[in-house]
Amino acid sequence: MKWLLVALMVGSTTVGEILQAAGMRHHGQIHDFRPGAIGRALSLLARNRFVIGSVIAMAISFFAFMKLLSMTDLSFAVPVSAVTYAMETVLAKYILKERVNALRWAGATLVVCGVMLVSL
């Protein structure tokens, strides 16, 4: 049950975050932080298909996380989600076409190793 929830959480988080990144790139850079501009940005984002998809995926991830927290320690539930790092960095390169240079690969690798140690 525990690992099933972890799989559900990791899968939906990965899908959700890739969609969120794609949606925000599609939306464009947010520079204006006045209340009116933020309201307009939110109303545009609410109609952005990538963002809608990401919200659905994140909701699934959130309830899986909630169930997991009711069964396990915070220090298990949070680090285990770092599996998404490796998956998302690869997907960022191939789906989002980001230029993942050597420094970013090295950084992502260090983070994944570090998170594994923290969760031991």
Add this chain to the structure above:
Amino acid sequence: MSASPRLRTWLCTLVVVLSNAFGDFFMKRGLLDSTRLSTPLEYVTMLFQPWVTLGVILLVIWQLSRMTLLSWADLSYVLPVTSVGYVLVALIGWAFLNESISVTRWTGIVLIMAGVALVSGGSAPSTVYRHEAKS
């Protein structure tokens, strides 16, 4: 908003990291091991437990600030840079939940910080073309 791009990225990252770490912490404060979650109603009821509500509010702020950051920064930049949150969660567990930090865990924390430093110091936040948002 005329802050320099670097300062803007740092401020936004700070909000992302703090709201995520404290959001998770308050969720855990509210969700004890004895919490029963089986029917949809039990999940919804739980959202109104004060600690959980506070956690959810922080997690909403987390998502909105993360979306703002992603509007000008790459996912492969945001992921490692915001992982300072894992360090913060370990420190919160140590300070408020009486969890101990072993040598292994400290080693992990050092590795995470090194990874964050590599990515945040060594590359521009975005490697793809991004247009201005219409607003």
